[in-house]
Amino acid sequence: MRVIVFGGDGFCGWPTALHLSAQGHDVAIVDSLVRRQWDVELGTQSLVPIASLWERLARWKAVAGRDIRAYVGDVCDAEFLYGVLRMEHPDAVVHFAEQRSAPYSMIDRAHAVYTQVQNVSGTLNLLYGIKEIVPACHLVKLGTMGEYGTPNIDIEEGYIEITHHGRKDVLPYPKQPGSMYHLSKVHDSHNIHFCCRAWGLAATDLNQGVVYGVQTPETLLDPVLYNRFDVDGVFGTALNRFVVEAAVGHDLTVYGRGGQTRGFIQIADTVRCVQLALEHPAGAGEFRVFNQFTEQFSVEDLARRVSAVAGRLGLQARVAHVENPRVEREEHYYNAAHTALVALGLEPHLLSEGLIEDLLHLALRFADRILPGTLLPTVRWR
Amino acid sequence: MRVIVFGGDGFCGWPTALHLSAQGHDVAIVDSLVRRQWDVELGTQSLVPIASLWERLARWKAVAGRDIRAYVGDVCDAEFLYGVLRMEHPDAVVHFAEQRSAPYSMIDRAHAVYTQVQNVSGTLNLLYGIKEIVPACHLVKLGTMGEYGTPNIDIEEGYIEITHHGRKDVLPYPKQPGSMYHLSKVHDSHNIHFCCRAWGLAATDLNQGVVYGVQTPETLLDPVLYNRFDVDGVFGTALNRFVVEAAVGHDLTVYGRGGQTRGFIQIADTVRCVQLALEHPAGAGEFRVFNQFTEQFSVEDLARRVSAVAGRLGLQARVAHVENPRVEREEHYYNAAHTALVALGLEPHLLSEGLIEDLLHLALRFADRILPGTLLPTVRWR
Numbered sequence: 001m002r003v004i005v006f007g008g009d010g011f012c013g014w015p016t017a018l019h020l021s022a023q024g025h026d027v028a029i030v031d032s033l034v035r036r037q038w039d040v041e042l043g044t045q046s047l048v049p050i051a052s053l054w055e056r057l058a059r060w061k062a063v064a065g066r067d068i069r070a071y072v073g074d075v076c077d078a079e080f081l082y083g084v085l086r087m088e089h090p091d092a093v094v095h096f097a098e099q100r101s102a103p104y105s106m107i108d109r110a111h112a113v114y115t116q117v118q119n120v121s122g123t124l125n126l127l128y129g130i131k132e133i134v135p136a137c138h139l140v141k142l143g144t145m146g147e148y149g150t151p152n153i154d155i156e157e158g159y160i161e162i163t164h165h166g167r168k169d170v171l172p173y174p175k176q177p178g179s180m181y182h183l184s185k186v187h188d189s190h191n192i193h194f195c196c197r198a199w200g201l202a203a204t205d206l207n208q209g210v211v212y213g214v215q216t217p218e219t220l221l222d223p224v225l226y227n228r229f230d231v232d233g234v235f236g237t238a239l240n241r242f243v244v245e246a247a248v249g250h251d252l253t254v255y256g257r258g259g260q261t262r263g264f265i266q267i268a269d270t271v272r273c274v275q276l277a278l279e280h281p282a283g284a285g286e287f288r289v290f291n292q293f294t295e296q297f298s299v300e301d302l303a304r305r306v307s308a309v310a311g312r313l314g315l316q317a318r319v320a321h322v323e324n325p326r327v328e329r330e331e332h333y334y335n336a337a338h339t340a341l342v343a344l345g346l347e348p349h350l351l352s353e354g355l356i357e358d359l360l361h362l363a364l365r366f367a368d369r370i371l372p373g374t375l376l377p378t379v380r381w382r
Numbered sequence: 383m384r385v386i387v388f389g390g391d392g393f394c395g396w397p398t399a400l401h402l403s404a405q406g407h408d409v410a411i412v413d414s415l416v417r418r419q420w421d422v423e424l425g426t427q428s429l430v431p432i433a434s435l436w437e438r439l440a441r442w443k444a445v446a447g448r449d450i451r452a453y454v455g456d457v458c459d460a461e462f463l464y465g466v467l468r469m470e471h472p473d474a475v476v477h478f479a480e481q482r483s484a485p486y487s488m489i490d491r492a493h494a495v496y497t498q499v500q501n502v503s504g505t506l507n508l509l510y511g512i513k514e515i516v517p518a519c520h521l522v523k524l525g526t527m528g529e530y531g532t533p534n535i536d537i538e539e540g541y542i543e544i545t546h547h548g549r550k551d552v553l554p555y556p557k558q559p560g561s562m563y564h565l566s567k568v569h570d571s572h573n574i575h576f577c578c579r580a581w582g583l584a585a586t587d588l589n590q591g592v593v594y595g596v597q598t599p600e601t602l603l604d605p606v607l608y609n610r611f612d613v614d615g616v617f618g619t620a621l622n623r624f625v626v627e628a629a630v631g632h633d634l635t636v637y638g639r640g641g642q643t644r645g646f647i648q649i650a651d652t653v654r655c656v657q658l659a660l661e662h663p664a665g666a667g668e669f670r671v672f673n674q675f676t677e678q679f680s681v682e683d684l685a686r687r688v689s690a691v692a693g694r695l696g697l698q699a700r701v702a703h704v705e706n707p708r709v710e711r712e713e714h715y716y717n718a719a720h721t722a723l724v725a726l727g728l729e730p731h732l733l734s735e736g737l738i739e740d741l742l743h744l745a746l747r748f749a750d751r752i753l754p755g756t757l758l759p760t761v762r763w764r
Contacts, residue, residue, distance in 0.1 A: 078492075108510075109460060109507065109514075110460075112506055112510070113460075113503050113507070116502055116569075116573075117502070120498055120502065120569070121495050121498070124494055124498065124562075125491065125495070128491035128494070151551050151553055152550065153544060153545075153546040153547065153549045153550065153551045153553075154546055154547050154549070160546065160556075162535060162542070163535075163545075164535040164536055164542065165536050167534060167535045167536070168535065169533050169534035169535045171533055171535075171556035171558070172558065173556070174542075174544075174554045175554065175572065176553070176554065176575075177572065177576065178576070178580075179576075180506075183576055186572050187498075187502070187565075187568075187569040190559065190565050190568050190569070191498075191562075191565055193558075194562075198560075198763050198764065199764060327579065327580040333549070381580050382580065382581060
């Protein structure tokens with residue numbers, strides 16, 4: 001299958017591109033490389049040093065014997081994007097090319113507008129490009145479980161059957177996103193759904209949970225292929241941040257009471273989920289939503305697990321509660337469906353002590369690259 | 383009350399500004415005047431000639447003895463917008479300053495992206511401006527009934543109580559908008575809702591139905607105060623277009639089978655609804671949604687009513703069905719709640735033969751300004 005991975009230089013995009021290439025798909029990457037610029041802006045860096053996109057691709061060719069083409073440019077530049085679609089004529093595209101940090105989107109007005117304009121326009125350009133150039137192309141889009149918020153009823157996969165005043169309909173699941181970033185994903189979902197209804201496009205929205213872990217079998221083949229490891233308060237996610245805090249003897253900083261419960265998924269499962277969505281495509285006119293996570297944890301629970309494993313390695317890692325920089329419920333009901341990807345064949349890799357230990361070793365190995373001032377949250381919602 | 387009307391030079395904004403000023407409020411208008419530029423772009427014009435904003439304001443001062451301040455600039459220009467908020471320190475703002483035509487948003491990719499970026503960024507700027515400069519200011523935002531689409535259950539005012547697997551919650555009503563423009567309003571609603579939850583802003587979203595009629599008691603005081611009358615296939619709305627078609631002996635062009643049912647409201651009621659929302663503001667942290675229409679009609683029904691009145695005036699006006707340029711259900715269930723504004727005191731002005739007759743006379747008076755090529759739809763959804 002000819003696949004373009006938009007955002008193929010990023011944390012999810014890079015291992016996905018390698019995995020699809022390893023599975024025999026013909027892969028191209030499109031990326032503006034702006035993620036690397038945000039590190040420069042924020043004074044942060046990937047804990048694991050990462051090679052340039054060009055070094056990565058050359059090494060992949062050397063190690064795996066497979067070509068991945070790359071185009072450096074912005075999906076918001078429609079002329080560039082249309083040119084790539086005409087050149088590649090993909091059977092499917094995987095769209096990760098968005099600003100994906102909630103705190104980054106909440107820095108100030110300019111970052112909020114940037115995040116929404118960038119994410120929404122890029123996806124709109126892609127939708128029009130598909131319609132005009134490759135109408136049968138399957139769009140696989142990264143959404144987020146954060147689109148749903150924390151309703152007091154079970155979360156379903158994209159839609160819910162509602163009975164009201166004696167009548168019935170299946171409608172889009174109501175959304176209560178919790179940041180300017182999460183809002184941008186909700187906007188995308190509505191836009192994509194409309195294009196499926198109006199133009200007959202085929203799309204799969206992967207509402208992904210919080211991703212943890214760093215490497216996949218492919219990125220581990222060579223240090224030049226290593227994936228990025230974000231540990232700062234802006235781009236780092238819960239479990240990965242806790243591991244790094246444990247490695248440097250810092251308290252594990254749980255935001256607020258820690259009862260916030262979310263769906264989680266390993267990066268190694270992320271790439272398999274994308275593969276499954278691609279190899280079992282949506283039909284024409286279909287807007288399919290999969291909840292892409294494998295387990296639910298509260299933040300407190302995650303911190304305790306990391307603390308326990310760290311303790312056994314002789315690291316002191318106390319669970320501490322810091323003022324929550326976000327506006328969110330800290331105790332709430334949470335039960336989200338996630339059966340569609342399993343039905344397609346996903347065999348979940350659950351969170352194990354071994355994985356936490358591997359991550360701790362990785363963090364210890366690169367501990368001298370940790371920038372201490374960047375671990376704690378600096379962006380406040382209010 | 384100190385009120386800014388954003389988009390105060392437009393079809394809804396201008397009569398609203400005059401009405402609020404006549405009611406004794408201290409009104410300022412902010413408008414980029416881009417609506418006049420879209421006429422230039424499309425080769426269309428208001429059927430009723432309209433004066434410049436500056437002539438309008440000078441005449442209002444002469445006729446009513448009241449000042450309305452005006453600022454020409456774009457809400458997407460944050461520096462300009464913040465300056466106005468600092469200068470005016472409003473108690474409330476009414477936000478009409480958006481691209482409001484579904485067909486315009488569906489012209490092509492560029493117009494879709496323009497509509498969403500413009501509408502979403504302008505509203506985001508306003509939300510941040512309120513938060514940072516006038517946090518107690520009440521935001522009254524124009525939404526649209528088109529956000530809901532045509533679900534097979536009753537439409538409620540913004541929220542719906544859902545019972546699911548034995549649990550209950552009140553959640554945002556699911557949205558199924560039918561154009562890039564309608565989508566932009568859904569995006570706005572989610573953004574505003576979030577800012578009320580996260581920052582405690584007070585907002586009222588007026589999900590307005592299709593507006594018909596042209597003048598209000600205030601715009602009728604002097605020809606220089608006349609409101610615009612859009613009759614083209616891009617900016618004209620159903621009833622107003624039918625009246626003009628009848629006036630020139632054209633068939634009344636119903637799109638498709640005509641079973642499309644929508645909520646409708648007179649422009650004279652629009653301005654009163656805004657007044658009611660302003661004078662009974664939302665509380666801090668409250669995101670209130672009112673469905674702003676007074677009656678439901680099918681498009682076919684509306685065309686028949688116009689045809690009947692036209693016939694009595696000796697005009698031949700046959701109801702014809704043209705290919706539907708839109709993608710929408712042409713027969714469907716439709717029953718939308720609209721009691722909140724009535725509870726605040728709205729006394730609806732229902733569609734009367736007298737009003738249709740007045741509109742027909744207005745259309746006949748300016749019939750020589752009708753540009754024949756512009757009445758039929760030129761923008762197709764597919």
